[in-house]
Amino acid sequence: MNKIVYIEDDPDLANVIEMALSENYDLLILYDAKNIVEKILSFMPDLILIDNYIGVTQASEVIAEIKTAKSLAHIPFVLCSGHADIKTIAINISASAYLEKPFALKDLYNTIETVLEKSI
Template structure:
């Protein structure tokens, strides 16, 4: 599975990279959300987006993805420490959310829930 991870914390990106690589997935990392302009070419199976990014909120990136007919089929998971993440995820059209700090098992469960059989 090809997974885009938009996360500005290098420690979290390292952990996510280790988890995904160990589980046989291809990680495409981005630390600022700029990759969103190229998602139609990348065609990821799953996108994880941190809510707090340097330039734009993850929920805004998610809204843009879900408003684009060419991208809206791509599952998006918001990840953050922000309060009321469930509400923010729902309002942005995210397919799921994951609160930080997260357990390895929770991260893998969400990832595997989007695996195409």
């Protein structure tokens, strides 16, 4: 079973994603970026889903911190955001893909599978 970390500060959205993914994936939900590298290292996911803002911290900062750990640098990530310019942000931070909020669950599933297939 593939492992996914979802970094999202909105508990309601995190719960929806947990219900949608927990049957088919081993899922770890993180609500903030505190000790992010240690938490992700202990889980070693195949994919990271991340909101563009975790509180006041931007995804670019969180991803940069995660990528400093050599054993995490290869993990693909998907940016999730309702930001009007999500495509540009995703390109600028080298996201493997992006999902514009609100997104349909079928788009979430398709994006995850596409990114996971490319990372094999």
